[in-house]
Amino acid sequence: MGILAHVDAGKTSLTERLLYAAGVIDHVGRVDDGSTRTDSMDLERRRGITIRSAVVSFELGDLTVNLIDTPGHSDFIAEVERALSVLDGAVLVISAVEGVQVQTRLLMRTLTRLRIPTLLFVNKIDRMGARYDELLADIARLLTPSALPMGEVVDLGARQATYEPFPLENKALKELLAEGNDNFLTKYLKGELTPEDCRRELAEQVRQMRVHPVYFGSAMTGEGVPQVIGGIRDWLPRATGTEEEPLRAQVFKVERGPAGEKIASARVFAGRLQVREVVDVHRGASAYEVKPTSLQVFERGGTRPVEAAGAGRIVALRGLKQVQIGDQLGTPTQSGGHLFAPPTLETVVGAQDRVKLFQALQQLAEQDPLIRMRKDVSGQISVNLYGEVQKEVIASLLEEEYGLAVTFSETTPIHVERPIGTGTAVREIGEPGNHWCAAVGFRISPAPVGTGLDYRLEVELGALPRAFHTAIEETVRLALQQGLHGWEVLDCQVDLIRTAYSSVVTVAGDFRQLVPVVLAQALQEARTRVYEPVNSFGLELPPDSVSSVIAKLAEANATLEHTEVALDRATLKGLIPVGRIHAFEAQLPGLTHGEGVLLTTFDGYQPITG
Template sequence: MGILAHVDAGKTSLTERLLYAAGVIDHVGRVDDGSTRTDSMDLERRRGITIRSAVVSFELGDLTVNLIDTPGHSDFIAEVERALSVLDGAVLVISAVEGVQVQTRLLMRTLTRLRIPTLLFVNKIDRMGARYDELLADIARLLTPSAVPMGAVTDLGTRQAKYQLLPLENKALKELLAEGNDQFLAKYLDDEIEPEDCRRELVEQVRRLRVHPVYFGSAMTGEGVPEVIDGIREWLPRATGNNDEPLRAQVFKVERGPAGERIASARVFAGRLQVRQPVAVHHGATQDAGRGASTYEVKPTSVQVFDRGGTRTADTAEAGRIVALRGLKQVQIGDQLGVPTGQGGQLFAPPTLETVVRAQDRVKLFQALQQLAEQDPLIRVRKDARGQISVNLYGEVQKEVIASLLEEEYGLAVSFSETTPIHVERPIGTGTAVREIGESGNQWCAAVGFRIRPAPVGTGIDYRLEVELGGLPRAFHTAIEETTRLTLQQQGLQGWEVVDCRVDLIRTDYVSPVTVAADFRRLVPLVLTQALQEAGTRVYEPVNSFDLELPPDSVASVIAKLAEANATLENTEVAPEWATLKGRIPVGRIHAFEAQLPGLTHGEGVLLTTFDGYQPITG
């Protein structure tokens, strides 16, 4: 299961409480002191935030829980995405003081879309300003109308705050369950509901996402935590994988060990994973279009199973387990092992910002960033024609994390340029270019020709052959395709990645035994760029759809500022107490608008943005 929350809602503190209750640790660590079990990076301990997902396994009675503590800051949403792909259930933590925040809404929306059964835990009931009735109303309005409180709080907002469970057959719960099941409704109307009927129906409806139980408590004092543990045991579904089925597993995290070797964390959904036994690795099965997919075989040299707060070396990992694997040299996050499920893909938007990174040793910097990109496939590294190195980002906090990692792990001091939106280019016509052997401007013993034309939006790079596959050694075909993809990724006519294009290879030739793969790797960029120039490209900027809630008296001034930000308004609803604006806004204008929003809305405006594709840039 996963524990998810907006930053600072207390999910790492809740994780500590669960570990303490399971007997894994003998005292509860504090985030502020940097003494928590799952925040292992120095920067995590210094900043008091979670950056990398951490796995810990423990026993709650007869239930084995593999817990994944995920980051809460929106800059690390990609890290959350990987954890979600392997979950059976989740606990979403909400602060009783700050309430439902923007990131909380994004996470709940994603959990619902992925059909992950979820319990809600309202933390910090012992803090001044903690709310109960008002917060439940916000949860129903902003997160899910099917939330139901499982207990009540006394002495709210004081150190003496206590949480008491309500009887299972309470009126609010029975009415909510009756809405989702006609048979239960008939029993309810006839007043024939027993506690066991409620229990059985609640289990079923939580697993079908018809109901979300809400618990209150304090991870700091431990109040309410035993009740949440009982809720996890009773309501969240248990893993159903079978050891006798073919192996199905998915990699959700890649890190490097002390010797620089790759360590892949994977969830085993079904079957058995055995050390030194061949395993099929499906790369790109869940990646975005146009990046290419491949399958290869590998033998894990070490299998470690997460168990009882640590890891243990095992010959075999069974269904339902989380494992750390060594010996998978090419493995990447998202790769599937055994039989591919075909599920996955990107759940959250790709990063839409980038920054130029500078260091004294540019070669070492590029190598280090490429190693970080192996651990995080959404850190894309780009080197332009002038040798400038850029990385993709979700936000400003990521800069600090990347700088810290480069300094701690590679001894590199770096600086960053101002963050800018990532644009893309798309072809607007058809272009063809061919270079023959011996032709002026071709100094290599190779010939190649391309045709480039637009492809449907979202296609990526549709690479096709119009030449005989056997007319060229396989290694040369590989060199041509790899260089084609790399060239389009790094150098469009305006310097941006070229997407949504069809590339046909229309001519190849070579001279045996003189020609080598490097001849094609050097020639392809020149011919491809020539074809692209003939086709022409248009530059597109990233845009987000937005959902903005604000007080009615702020609507006029906010609409004026949205117009200044080149936003388009698609829907406006104004009620006596609250107003909602919906539309689209260029990513490059969001940061400035967000900075003005609190002043325009008396601090009450809530902006939720979601990546919504690209639009042609003007000017």
Template structure:
């Protein structure tokens, strides 16, 4: 089960209350005091936010819950994605005071798309300004029309606020269920349904992600939490994987222990996993075998060493040096794809002390193990990809606390991509002028449909070249296209291998690895590329009297408004905005809307850059300049 929310809605406090109710902890920790169980990093305790997903297991009666507490800030959406990939069900926490916030909407949209059964918990009913009726209306309008309240609140917004559950058989629930099941509707109209009928139908619709029960309470006082626990036990689905099936598990977290060893957290969906068992690991189109040296299961707030873990468990694995987040153990799972867009921003990171450059690069590589989307690049300077500005602060704090490194950042800029616009071919034979290697290759480069990535194909006989040479060629093609004519990654590109030749036993794989970039970039140069910039879709809710000044700022940000609706003093604007302009516009929004504007942005697409294409510093020695490239090879 995952606990998800916009930052500060109270999900970590709710986690503490659940652990207390299960008897795992003797006192409820406080986020403000830095005494919570799942925020274990020093930085998390200091800032009072969740940065890394944390796993804790406990018992609710006969139900074992493996709970994943996820970050709430949008800059750490990659952490949330990894948690979503292993969930059976979720609790989405909403603040009764702040209401439906930007991240809440993004999370609910993703939970619905993945059809993950979800219960909503409205927290902070004891705070001044807490809402009930208007908040339920906002939930129906902004999150899901299938949310059904399971109770009411007495003394709302006071310290004595109490949650009062509805009887299961009531009009609101009956109408909601009837809208989604014709046979239930017929019996509902005939008034022949009892409590068991309601319970069966609600269970069925929640587990199919058609209806979302809404509970109210306070994680700080514990009001409403027992009812939420009953809802979790009754409505959310239990793990169904069978131990006798083939092993299928997914790695969703990688961290390092005190001795620097990798520790991988994985969810076992089916089958069983044994310590020191040889396991096949799948990553994209590649696979390899590994043998975990240690196997621990999460239980009662800690981990316990075991010899075997069965389907439904979350485990911590040691002894797998090459393991990465997203790796599939045994066989490939159904939810192994990426749910959210990759980062569209990047920044150059520099050590305050120039001599620390090598140490900084190694530290960033270790942080990238925990968050693969950081994507560290090293050329003349080191750059990293980001989701937002808060990530900068967190990376700087982690480098200082864990590696004793002080750093500075350049201004954040958008990550562009290149797409081929024509067809280009190039080839070099053994003995050709400029070909220093005992290898020959030829390529044809052409555009591929949007979203294809790199479509690599063979027009040569597979058996005409040793398998190791084919592997070297394909790997180098993909590596080379990370930097196109302008230095940006090339996407949506078809590459046909049209010529190969070698001399046995002189030729080695390294000959192809060095020759391929020269030939491939020559073909790409003949085809030509166009640089595209990342563009976000935006939804903006604001008061109608703020529309005019906001439209002016959107125009300054080169945004396009495609749809606008104004009614009863409120307005909604929808359109697109360049990703590189979002942060500046977002910073201006509170002043333009009296602090009431709600902006939701999600990656939409890449669109062609108008005017001179921006360039990106190269790290590959530049195969477009043969002399420079050869000097680069000699240095490396």
């Protein structure tokens, strides 16, 4: 299961409470003191936020729980994405004071799309300003209409606040369950329901994502936590894979051990993983074989080495040198692709030792596949980002793990280029300007949006050694990372239309040198247009703020597509360039008396003018 929340809602504190209740720790750590079990990075302890997903396993009676504590800050949404790919169920934590926040809505939307059964835990009932009825109304309006309160709060907002659960077969529960099952409705109307009927139906409707039980409590005092534990045991579905099935596992985290070796965390869905036994690893359309040299299972708050691990376990594997996050072990399953938008910002990173910086960033990119970097012709290194906090994390990791002090340029949006027309270029052996013993020709043309790079052969595969074909394709992909205006060229079709070589003197290096020259010539003829990233936005605000907010949206080059004004609330929807969001967000609280809620999601790219 996963624990998810907007930053600072209290999910790491809830994790500590669960570990304490399970007897794994003998005192509850505090995020503010940096003494929590799952925040292991120095930066996590200093900032009091979770940056990397942490796995901890414990027993609740006869139930083994593998719990993944995920980051709440939107800059680390990629970490959340990986954790979600291996969950059976989740607890979404909401603050009783701050309520439903933008990130909470994004997470709930994703959990719903992935069909992950979810319990809601409203934390901080002992804090001044805590809400109950109003918050339940917000949950129903903004998160899910099928939220089911499982109890009430006495002395709300006071230190002595307590949570009192409702009887299981209460009227509200029966009516909500009856809406989703005609047989249950019939029994309800006839007065024939038993407590066991209610339990069975609630578990089934939670599994089907039709109902979301809502618990209230305080992770700091422990109030309401026993009821949440009961909810985890009773309502979240248990893993169904068996050891007799073929192996099915997925890697969701990669880190490096003290000796620099890769350690891959994987969820075993079915089958059995064994040390030093050959395992097929699938990544997209490619596959390779590995032999894990060591295997550890997560158990009672720590790990222990084992010879084999079966279905339902989360394991730490060593000896997988090529492994990447998202790799599937054994039998591959259909991947749903990215759940969240790709990063749309980038910054230039500088350090005295550029070679060491490049190597360090390559290793970080292995642990986080969404840390993409590119090196331009001058040797300048750029990395992709979700936001400003990520800069601090990358700087801290580079300093602590690699001894590198780095500087960052101002963050800018990542643009892309797309070809406008078709361009062709060919260079023959011995032709003026061709200093290499190789010939190559390309045709570049536009491809449908979302295609990326579609590389095709119009020459006979056997007419050229396989190593030369590999060199040509690799160089094409590398060269198109920087187009005519300096941005990556996407959504283009590249046809290889001519090749020739000398069997005596040609080496792969000749093609690697020649390809960028010919490709650039074809691209010049095709011409490219630059596109900027845009997000779709939904904005809720008080009606009296609409005119001033629309004026600011116009200044930000946003396109307004829908406006709805009611008596107490207005809703605006449209598109806004990613590069303008930060400045607009900073102005929003002042324009809306602090009541504006902006929700943005990546929408695509639009042509840039100028």
